[in-house]
Amino acid sequence: MNICVREGRSGMVKGLRVVRPGIRSELQDWGRYGFAPQGMSQGGPIDVHAYAWANKLLENRMEAPLIELTVGRATFQAEQELCLALTGADMQARLDACPIEHWRTFRMKPGQILTLGAARDGMRAYLAVRGGFQVPSSQESVSTVARNRMGGLEGDGRSLQAGDRLPCLSDHGSKCGSAGHGLASLGNVRVPPRMIPEYRQSVCLRVVESYQSSLFSSSEMDAFYRQTYSLSALGDRMGARLEGAEIRVPSSGVISEGLALGSVQIPPDGQPIILLNDRQTLGGYPKLGCVARVDLPKLAQLRPGAQVSFVPVALEDARAAWLGFCRFFVR
Amino acid sequence: MMKETKLRIEPVSETSWILYLGEEIDVHLAPLIGQFSERIANRCPEVIEVTPSYTSILVELDVLHADFDKFPNRVRRLHSELVQGKSDDSSRLHLLPVYYSPEVAPDLIELADHCGVPVEEVIRLHSSCEYHVCAIGFAPGFAFLAELDERIAHPRKTTPRKKVAAGSVGIADRQTAVYPSESPGGWQIIGRCPELLFDRMKDPVSPFVVGDRVKFEPISKDEYLRAGGEIGNG
Numbered sequence: 001m002n003i004c005v006r007e008g009r010s011g012m013v014k015g016l017r018v019v020r021p022g023i024r025s026e027l028q029d030w031g032r033y034g035f036a037p038q039g040m041s042q043g044g045p046i047d048v049h050a051y052a053w054a055n056k057l058l059e060n061r062m063e064a065p066l067i068e069l070t071v072g073r074a075t076f077q078a079e080q081e082l083c084l085a086l087t088g089a090d091m092q093a094r095l096d097a098c099p100i101e102h103w104r105t106f107r108m109k110p111g112q113i114l115t116l117g118a119a120r121d122g123m124r125a126y127l128a129v130r131g132g133f134q135v136p137s138s139q140e141s142v143s144t145v146a147r148n149r150m151g152g153l154e155g156d157g158r159s160l161q162a163g164d165r166l167p168c169l170s171d172h173g174s175k176c177g178s179a180g181h182g183l184a185s186l187g188n189v190r191v192p193p194r195m196i197p198e199y200r201q202s203v204c205l206r207v208v209e210s211y212q213s214s215l216f217s218s219s220e221m222d223a224f225y226r227q228t229y230s231l232s233a234l235g236d237r238m239g240a241r242l243e244g245a246e247i248r249v250p251s252s253g254v255i256s257e258g259l260a261l262g263s264v265q266i267p268p269d270g271q272p273i274i275l276l277n278d279r280q281t282l283g284g285y286p287k288l289g290c291v292a293r294v295d296l297p298k299l300a301q302l303r304p305g306a307q308v309s310f311v312p313v314a315l316e317d318a319r320a321a322w323l324g325f326c327r328f329f330v331r
Numbered sequence: 332m333m334k335e336t337k338l339r340i341e342p343v344s345e346t347s348w349i350l351y352l353g354e355e356i357d358v359h360l361a362p363l364i365g366q367f368s369e370r371i372a373n374r375c376p377e378v379i380e381v382t383p384s385y386t387s388i389l390v391e392l393d394v395l396h397a398d399f400d401k402f403p404n405r406v407r408r409l410h411s412e413l414v415q416g417k418s419d420d421s422s423r424l425h426l427l428p429v430y431y432s433p434e435v436a437p438d439l440i441e442l443a444d445h446c447g448v449p450v451e452e453v454i455r456l457h458s459s460c461e462y463h464v465c466a467i468g469f470a471p472g473f474a475f476l477a478e479l480d481e482r483i484a485h486p487r488k489t490t491p492r493k494k495v496a497a498g499s500v501g502i503a504d505r506q507t508a509v510y511p512s513e514s515p516g517g518w519q520i521i522g523r524c525p526e527l528l529f530d531r532m533k534d535p536v537s538p539f540v541v542g543d544r545v546k547f548e549p550i551s552k553d554e555y556l557r558a559g560g561e562i563g564n565g
Binding site for chain 2: 033034035036037038039040042138139147148149150155156208210211255256257258259260261262263280281282289290292293315318319321322323326327330
C-alpha cells in the first residue's frame, strides 16, 4: 500500500482533527495479513459488519482505514469539507448542536464539530470518511495493534490522541452531498432499516467444532452448549473472556499452534476465551472450535455482564454465510 | 536431510485449515515446516496467512478466491514435492553475540546454582550448540529456539517479571530465546544481546523465520558496549 497524501492548496495536509479521543479511538482497516510468520497479530475491526457498512456507504474500498470508537465520548473537528459515515453503537452523535443519525452519511463543513457521547446500546462505533483516512501503513496496514506497537497514525500502535490530525482526500467538487446529483449523491445515503442490527445483550453464537473438540468428553461439550455464560469485564481486543460453570479440559495444554479468529480456547480454569483480532498468533491451550465469523459482530457489541450461549453449526453453513457477507461488501 | 513425515489436514474454521506434520515437538521438523510454509504462501495465491509452529501450520484462505474443499489436495501435492525433492537446505545460520553477566542477566547466578554447574559452564553449554527456530510468536519476532542442553534446562519463573529488557536471552525448560523488545516475561535471563532483533520500520521486522538456525557467541563487556549494548535493566 502506498502512502498517498493529497495536499490542499495551502500545501498543508487537512482532514479531521481529534479534539477528544474518548475512551478509546483507534485507526483500523481490514487487518494486517502475511506477517503471522513473524509473530504479528492481524488486528482489524472487532465489529466487521458495522465497519464494512461505514465504508460501503461512502463507496470506499473494503480495506479503507477508519476510526473504531470503543465506548465513545469523543469529539472531532473538520478542517475541510468532508463526507463521513457513522455506524455501529448509538453514541448520540451531534454535529455542532444538531443530533445526527447513525448508519448514514453526513457532511461536515470546515470548523464544524462532531461530538459522540457514551454508547447507549452497544460498545463500538465506526467513523469513516470518503476515500478513507490517508495514513501511511506500517507492514501493509494501518490497523492499530497496541500490544505489537504496530499501526495507527504514527505506526507505533498508539490510539488516537487529542490534537492528532487525520489527513483526508479533498472533497471539493466531489459528488458528496452536493445538490443536483439525485440518487448518486453520497451526502445522504442510509443503510436500509431492515439491515441495521439491534444490539442485544444476550446472544447465541454458532460454533464450528474443530481443533481439539474430539478430546473434550461429550458431557463437557453438552455442558458447554447448555449453559449461559456472562461476559467478563476483563476482555479486550485480544479476546472475550466468559464466566460460567467450569468446562473440564482434556489436558493441561497442547503443542502451541496457530490461533484462528474466533477460536474458543479453554484454559485450565475452565472459563472460555474467544480469541479476537489482536490475539497472539500462537497458543497452547485446548480449543474446541471457532465462533462463526458472521456472529463475531454480535459479540463485539456486548457489554460486560451480557449473556452468551453457544450452538453448533456445520462448517459448510458457516462458510456459506461468510461468503455471502464478503460478496455483499466487497466490490 | 529433510525429515519424512505424515501429513494430517483438518478444517478449523470457514476460512482456515490446520496442517499437522508431527505429533510431538521435534527440532528436526523445523526446517520442513519453515520451507513448507514458505511454499504454501508463495504458490497458493488464495492463501492470505500462514502461521507455522512446532508441529503444525495454520493456513487462512481468502474466501472470495479459494476453493476451500480442493485445498487439501493442493497442499498434499506441495508436500510430496517438498519431501521427495532434494533438500535445498536453505536454512540460514544467525550468529548472535551475547554478554553473559549478572550486570545484564538477573537470573544467571541463581540458574547456575539450581543446575549445580559453574556460571562459566552455563555459558559454555548455552553457546556451544546450534539451535533451530521452531516457532515465532508470543510477541513479534520472539523466536522459540530448541533444543537446550538438559544440564542447564530450567522452568520459567513462577511469577513473570513485569519488565524484561530488549535483547535479554532467556531459558525456559529446554528452550531458549531472545526478547526482541522490552516486554513482561517469565523466562530465566542469563545474558543480553546488543543487536536489535525487532525493528518495526524494517521489512521483515525480525531476522528469523521458522527453520533458521541460531548460535550464540559470548562477548566481553567492552565488545557488548561497543556494539551498542546498555547496562541496567531497561
